[in-house]
Amino acid sequence: MKKPIFSLENIRLSCPSVCCDEAILAAGRHMVEQGYVKEAYIDGMLRRNREFSVYIGNYLAMPHGVYTVKDEVITSGIVLHVYPNGIDWDGEPVKFVLGLAGQDNKHLQVIELCAELFSNMETVDKMLACTEPQELYNIFTESSSSSCLIV
């Protein structure tokens, strides 16, 4: 059976605030633990943020690897870390760090899904209020662009 792109184990709530490099490392390590990427992908994530910030807006940053580490992706997946007290992301406030590794256009579908969820501040507030991973998971899987999460 193929590994799901997103699962309850991929969500961490109430993460204590860290600097953005630490947050990228944490997301990368989590993606390695979950079997989505090889260790070398993490360095590509750090490089990507230095070259062009992965801050998106509305408290969201989406770290992912540069093109040259694409072969370090084992299978498509996302991890989501919530920092309720926020991270200073080069001057921008971030509360959601979504680590992304994509293959076969899955990355575009995940980008589309995140745009749908995070462009709406009401949904962002709802996600911030979640106290259990299951609640956050449900918001993701119930959105209209969630078909990419189904393998």
Next chain:
Amino acid sequence: MLEFIHTIQDPWGMHMRPAGMLVKIAKNFKSEILMACRDKEANAKQLFDVMSLAARTGENLQVRVQGVDEEEAASQLKAFLESHC
């Protein structure tokens, strides 16, 4: 109003970095800049909007620019899309 169509060449489609760079360029202009792909339309100055297009390799992106600086805006966006997307 100026209008042009660009076919996405990048094998990864319109992914995060080009989307972010495009929005940065679009924000330098006063003109209204709209992009359409499939049945979706996006304000080129809003990253979430551009992300939601999720334009894939081989798909056509229709760009419409209207305003006082439309010529320069269209020319810069066309050049960017041709070299990065």
